[in-house]
Amino acid sequence: MVVVMKPGTKKEEVEALAQSFEQQGLSVGITNGVGCTILGLVGDTTAVDIDKLSILPNVERIMRVSEPYKKANRKFHPQDSVIQVGQAKIGGGSFGVIAGPCSVESEAQMIEVARDVQLSGACMLRGGAFKPRTSPYSFQGMGAPGLDLLLEAKAETGLPIVTEIMAPRYCELFEEKVDVVQVGARNMQNFDLLKEVGKMSKPVLLKRGLSSSYEEWIMSAEYIMSEGNENVILCERGVRTFETYTRNTLDVSAIPAIHRMSHLPVIVDPSHAAGMSWMVEPLALAAVAAGADGLIIEVHNDPPHAKCDGQQSLTPENFQALMGKVRTLVPMMGKVLV
Ligand code: PEP
Numbered sequence: 001m002v003v004v005m006k007p008g009t010k011k012e013e014v015e016a017l018a019q020s021f022e023q024q025g026l027s028v029g030i031t032n033g034v035g036c037t038i039l040g041l042v043g044d045t046t047a048v049d050i051d052k053l054s055i056l057p058n059v060e061r062i063m064r065v066s067e068p069y070k071k072a073n074r075k076f077h078p079q080d081s082v083i084q085v086g087q088a089k090i091g092g093g094s095f096g097v098i099a100g101p102c103s104v105e106s107e108a109q110m111i112e113v114a115r116d117v118q119l120s121g122a123c124m125l126r127g128g129a130f131k132p133r134t135s136p137y138s139f140q141g142m143g144a145p146g147l148d149l150l151l152e153a154k155a156e157t158g159l160p161i162v163t164e165i166m167a168p169r170y171c172e173l174f175e176e177k178v179d180v181v182q183v184g185a186r187n188m189q190n191f192d193l194l195k196e197v198g199k200m201s202k203p204v205l206l207k208r209g210l211s212s213s214y215e216e217w218i219m220s221a222e223y224i225m226s227e228g229n230e231n232v233i234l235c236e237r238g239v240r241t242f243e244t245y246t247r248n249t250l251d252v253s254a255i256p257a258i259h260r261m262s263h264l265p266v267i268v269d270p271s272h273a274a275g276m277s278w279m280v281e282p283l284a285l286a287a288v289a290a291g292a293d294g295l296i297i298e299v300h301n302d303p304p305h306a307k308c309d310g311q312q313s314l315t316p317e318n319f320q321a322l323m324g325k326v327r328t329l330v331p332m333m334g335k336v337l338v
């Protein structure tokens, strides 16, 4: 971090500030230029409060030269993180596909979809029991009984289950019943929730917020990791743009960008990006080609009667056709479909 002092700052004032940084465990290099003095801070500056610093009367400007995230930063962890869930693996050359309905609706639906997606090559089962809906009048999910239907589908197929947590009060229940805890786009910056899932032993699937930058998204992962849970999978699911044709705009650039910034695996959700089933396949394949570590796809046995997101859900047949192409493309990207 570089701190530029205002012209005319007295030597004693510069030294006092330098000393306060040294007390925080940083080493400080002082450079006296013509009419201006610069402090170069070396060490862990993640705890330095830039806002507080910038209102000091002698401080002209502050520049970060390193990222504010540490645990998620590829610089300090060059090798890819691999997240293992039972037999499934995501990251570091292992490509995993998570599939299932938007929401858990019934025992028959979950078991049928679970069997179908497993046959087509999915390695984990998704399904929301707690649904974040835009309208309070829409189906809100089955709640806790939905988790038991997911467990039944797991018992039937062996597929680990991925499902969304909406509030810290459910952590204990999810710890007991769920394999991967999904934090949805709307909760990406629910910092209390992030801290609580950070104390859990289960991997976390962290979706990108509706309008979040890469850095904000990684900082949310950092919240989870800083509490001790380093098993985080990032999921690009489209962001808000001026385009209204699609539900969201899939940001394919996020895949190579996040891979450069972080060692965490990045998977893609083409279903919520597209918002319509016919566009899911091309977006999914684009994600594989851009280097994604996996996909999460909505599949429903009867999309026209789905309680949530039927318009963007693939039928089991469409999903099988997509998986045929994924199976060809993944090895071309140097990865293994798990
Ligand atoms: C979902 O996966 O069903 C979901 C609600 O996704 P998102 O949080 O990305 O909108």
Ligand code: MN
Residues within 6 Å of the ligand: 102, 103, 272, 298, 308, 309
């Ligand atoms: Mn959905």
